[in-house]
Amino acid sequence: MTTRLATRFKACAEQGRAALVTFITAGDPDHDTSLALLKALPGAGADVIELGVPFTDPMADGPAIQAAGLRALKAGQTLAKTLAMVREFRAGEADTPVVLMGYYNPIYIYGVERFLKDAKEAGVDGLIVVDLPPEEDNELCLPALKAGLDFIRLATPTTDDRRLPAVLANTAGFVYYVSITGITGAATPDADVVGQAVARIKRHTGLPVAVGFGVKTPAQAAAIAAGADGVVVGSALIDALRGSLDAGERATPATVPAVTGLVSALAEAVRGVARAAAE
Amino acid sequence: MSLEIKICGLSTLETLDAALGAGADMVGVVFFAPSPRNVDLATARRLAGHARGVGAHARVAALTVDAEDEALAAIVEAVRPDLLQLHGRETPERVAAVRARFGLPVMKAVGIATRADLGRLGAYEGVADRLLLDAKAPKGAALPGGNGVPFDWALLSGLELRVPYMLSGGLDPSNVGAALRLARPSGVDVSSGVESAPGLKDPARIEAFIRAARAAESEAREAGTHEITGRPADPNPAGDGLPSQPDEPCVVTVLNSFRTGPDENGHFGIFGGRFVAETLMPLILDLQKAYEEAKADPAYKAEMDAGLKHYVGRPSPLYYAERFTEHLRAGAGEGLGAKVYFKREELNHTGSHKVNNVLGQILLARRMGKERIIAETGAGQHGVATATLCARYGLKCVVYMGALDVARQAPNVFRMKMLGAEVVPVEAGAKTLKDAMNEALRDWVTNVHDTFYCIGTVAGPHPYPAMVRDFQSVIGNETREQMMEAEGRLPDSLIACIGGGSNAMGLFHPFLDDPSVKIWGVEAAGHGIPSGEHAASLTGGRPGVLHGNRTYLLMDDDGQIIEAHSISAGLDYPGIGPEHAWLHDTGRATYISATDKEALAAFQLVSKLEGIIPALEPAHALAKVIELAPTLPREHLMVVNLSGRGDKDIPQVAEILGTKI
Structure with missing residues (x-):
């Protein structure tokens, strides 16, 4: 069976361009705004959606995504509500893949089997769980693959050639290359260095390689897109969202357009690289 | 911790099934041509696959005798064993080299005949993940093990090792209970004792052995403790010909050890593990290796002892x-x-126990060439201890502390600054220890190249809980x-x-x-x-x-x-x-x-x-x-x-x- 993720990356590749992967936190700043934003992302040019599952202690995230998670939790977001959001999104959108990204504890407490069943039924395509390295594959990765969900692994600058096979062994959907050693939204990656790293990973796998952490502007996205199968933008979208909130951190009519506007600019930039390459 | 039972020298699917069906925790395949239990790679591969198949949970040990890297590589490639058992005359250096090269846990077999032989264990404690105490082969025997001869198990009474050990040598269904009443191994290993003829495993005997071992185990658990004072009547039916040490009263406590954890993946039962971002994983593996090496190095121990004393x-x-x-x-x-x-x-x-652990970690950081130390602190005691030792050794020190704790532990904040450390108040979350730890992890993931994370308690990813425990x-x-x-x-x-x-x-x-x-x-x-x-x-x-x-x-x-x-x-x-x-x-x-x-x-x-x-x-x-x-x-x-x-x-x-x- 071809998965939504495989189909989407293949379609982008056939257009000779990288996929734009967008990250938002589920329930940020509130459930309804977040759902409206989720529904608007494909139209704005998002090829793949990463939906952050809020957690009180996001050890790998920078201040922007930490704050987004806390806003969502304060507004009452739970893992069950996040799955319900995907279900509702999926009712109107059959093709854009949705990947849940977060930390293990909420899933562990929800119950791994129950979670996999509910996520699959809701229309989730893949999982990125930051604190589950290959050493803990029995926890969720192997059951997820069995349940038909892609388990997307992070590869990092510290993942050397010796370790890479272990990291890639049970990875499916795509490989998420973390372009810097650091947290989300921190330093800006050097496109040349990233390009070499992507090439190194592609020597070990046939899966698409998407690059994220620290990509903020359309120009940076374009530079990364030249050497990767996908570009992930997260913190910059969250910053745009935060900038649209009122003093009480509540959504305003400007909130959804603030994010989709940036997504459109990013999409154009990423597609622009394809045109340049095709000419 | 439950007793681990290993059936070694399996060569057929039928006998493997008998072992798995009876509840063996580990099965062994032998790669040693002179042995009647020797198997080829294809057979071993098939057996290992079967052992890992649906519903089976046994781990697979590959036994070799003085094997070269090339032979080991072929075995690892074909069989993917969970553990390498080195059963020859491998030196501690060789054991360390095999472990480092193949990244698999290693069990080193050591032959025991007299009390003096126990002295040889120390050299392997730091390099092998576990030891297998086997009877010494009789003079002139062609095989280093599997000769069906027991040794004086009472020699092991009170034996304390830093790694788990399995007991082996001449065990069979009739004597395994007695052995477990004398020694306190983490597991037992049997080969010839469950055979009807050399190399021919007997399903009925395998089952009887496992049943007897489990019975002895639950007897010990129910008794809680079972003390035998004085010399047991006949602990040594085969005899090593040497008189036992009469001046040492033999008090044997039969209890499954609580001190052997964690396992090689850092698990204490279901607890522990390594739940960290991929960026940190290679560092954590490096740290584990560096700690294992340091533990085995007398120079490190001497430096620790001197630091603790003076x-x-x-x-x-x-x-x-x-x-x-x-x-x-x-x-x-x-x-x-x-x-x-x-x-x-x-x-x-520095006014608390924290310094015991910090000394150990700072000396380790120095061995690893790290020049920047980060730490989290709650009351500030761990932060002060870390700042102190960083001052002592001229290392850069950054301490993360929840903003609330900074306010309520002002004297310690000032002490850390006096000692030259940078104290970073953490404003996230509840502004206490948990948030400080999050922030320290974020720093570490960002500065992996030169930074050592000195964790202050018996928590965090493996090897920290075990390492901090050892220091304390x-x-x-x-x-x-x-x-x-x-x-x-x-x-x-x-x-x-x-x-x-x-x-x-x-x-x-x-x-x-x-x-x-x-x-x-x-x-x-x-x-x-x-x-x-x-x-x-x-x-x-x-x-x-x-x-x-x-x-x-x-x-x-x-x-x-x-x-x-x-x-x-x-x-x-x-x-x-x-x-x-x-x-x-x-x-x-x-x-x-x-x-x-x-x-x-x-x-x-x-x-x-x-x-x-x-x-x-x-x-x-x-x-x-x-x-x-x-x-x-x-x-x-x-x-x-x-x-x-x-x-x-x-x-x-x-x-x-x-x-x-």
């Missing part, structure tokens, strides 16, 4: 708290009122000796406060296999468990995953971590070390809790009665001593870990008591 000021005294004891006896019934000793960790340089075990080891000197026997109970649990684990661990020693851990109950405002993860939490390990955590129904509360910044953490979680679940230790109010009362009482101002953290343990000691007999010897001194708490306590200073 810089830290160890050993710390074991002090009979006479007035405190008498005060509690005054309110106790006739014949009641335990004799209370303080283990004076507050007398260490000096507390319990000294207590053991000091109590023998003072009273001529072991203490009857131990009690210590628990946030993450490092001072407690350091005191407890050396006594875990002494069933006569009762163990109490005291969590912080804050405003009381029913209030929901507390830091008692075991009493009020459940298993989850945070900060690199699975353990008991305070959380809501959605798996979101709940902020802890305690008067003591050092206990204000919503988790607990994974080994404590395991000791809690196995019942070896009992965990209770003390409220802010009880701790404050104990803080004041002990100051007045003993002239010792305890930190608010051990004041929680003292609060429970006040409760427990009067219920225990006068001859009961109780040791409380006085893990830190209270100077740092003076401003906070003064404020609570309404005194302006």
Whole structure:
């Protein structure tokens, strides 16, 4: 069976361009705004959606995504509500893949089997769980693959050639290359260095390689897109969202357009690289 | 920890099935041409696949004898064993090299005939993941093992190794029970003892062996302890021809060891593990390797010992708290009122037990060439200890501390700055220890190239819980000796406060296999468990995953971590070390809790009665001593870990008591 993720990356590749992967936190700043934003992302040019599952202690995230998670939790977001959001999104959108990204504890407490069943039924395509390295594959990765969900692994600058096979062994959907050693939204990656790293990973796998952490502007996205199968933008979208909130951190009519506007600019930039390459 | 049973030298699917069906934990395949049990790669591969198949959970050991790298590589490639068993004359250096090259756990077999042979074990303890104590091959024997000859198991009584060991050599269904009553291995290994002829495994005998071993195991568990004093009648049916040592009384405690954890993946039962981002994984594996190497290096040990003696000021005294004891006896019934000793960790340089661990980690960081040290701190004791040793060794030091803790532990913040450390107040979340740890992990993931994360407690990803425990075990080891000197026997109970649990684990661990020693851990109950405002993860939490390990955590129904509360910044953490979680679940230790109010009362009482101002953290343990000691007999010897001194708490306590200073 071809998965939504495989189909989407293949379609982008056939257009000779990288996929734009967008990250938002589920329930940020509130459930309804977040759902409206989720529904608007494909139209704005998002090829793949990463939906952050809020957690009180996001050890790998920078201040922007930490704050987004806390806003969502304060507004009452739970893992069950996040799955319900995907279900509702999926009712109107059959093709854009949705990947849940977060930390293990909420899933562990929800119950791994129950979670996999509910996520699959809701229309989730893949999982990125930051604190589950290959050493803990029995926890969720192997059951997820069995349940038909892609388990997307992070590869990092510290993942050397010796370790890479272990990291890639049970990875499916795509490989998420973390372009810097650091947290989300921190330093800006050097496109040349990233390009070499992507090439190194592609020597070990046939899966698409998407690059994220620290990509903020359309120009940076374009530079990364030249050497990767996908570009992930997260913190910059969250910053745009935060900038649209009122003093009480509540959504305003400007909130959804603030994010989709940036997504459109990013999409154009990423597609622009394809045109340049095709000419 | 349950006894691990290994059936070795399997060569057919039928006998493998018999072993798996009877519940073997590990199966072995032999790669040694002269052996009748030798198998080729294809057969081994098929057997290993079968052992790992649906419904089977046995691990696969590949046995080799002085094999070269090339042969080992072929075996690893074809069979993917879980463990390499080296059964020849491999030197410790060779064992280390094999382990490093193939990244697999290694079990080294060592032949034992006399007590002198036990001396050879030390060299392998640091390099092998486990040992296999086998009978020495008879002179002229063609095979190094599998000769069906036992050795004097009583030699192993009281044997303490830093790694788990399996017992082997001449075991069979009829004698495995006796062996387990004499020695306390983590597992047993059998080959010829379950064969009908050399190389021919007998399914019925395999089943009988496993049944007998399990029976001996549950007998030991039910008995709790089973002491045999004096020389057993006939422990050595085969005989090594040597008289046993008559001057050493043989006291054998049959109990499955609580001291062998964690396993090679850092698990204590279901707890522990390595739940970290991929960026950190290679570092954590490096750290584990560096620690294993350091442990085996006499130079490292010598440096540690010298530092503990001359810089830290160890050993710390074991002090009979006479007035405190008498005060509690005054309110106790006739014949009641335990004799209370303080283990004076507050007398260490920097004022708490934290320095024991920091010294170990800083010396390790130096070996690894790291020049920047980061740490998280709650009460500031770990931060101060880290800043101190960084000053001593000229290393850059950054300490993360929750903004709330910065405010309530001002003296320690100033001390850290005096020592040259940068203190970063963490404004995220509840602004306490958990948030400081998040921020330290974020720093580490960003600065992996030059930074060493010095974790202050027995938590975090493997190897931290085991490593910090090892460094803190000096507390319990000294207590053991000091109590023998003072009273001529072991203490009857131990009690210590628990946030993450490092001072407690350091005191407890050396006594875990002494069933006569009762163990109490005291969590912080804050405003009381029913209030929901507390830091008692075991009493009020459940298993989850945070900060690199699975353990008991305070959380809501959605798996979101709940902020802890305690008067003591050092206990204000919503988790607990994974080994404590395991000791809690196995019942070896009992965990209770003390409220802010009880701790404050104990803080004041002990100051007045003993002239010792305890930190608010051990004041929680003292609060429970006040409760427990009067219920225990006068001859009961109780040791409380006085893990830190209270100077740092003076401003906070003064404020609570309404005194302006």
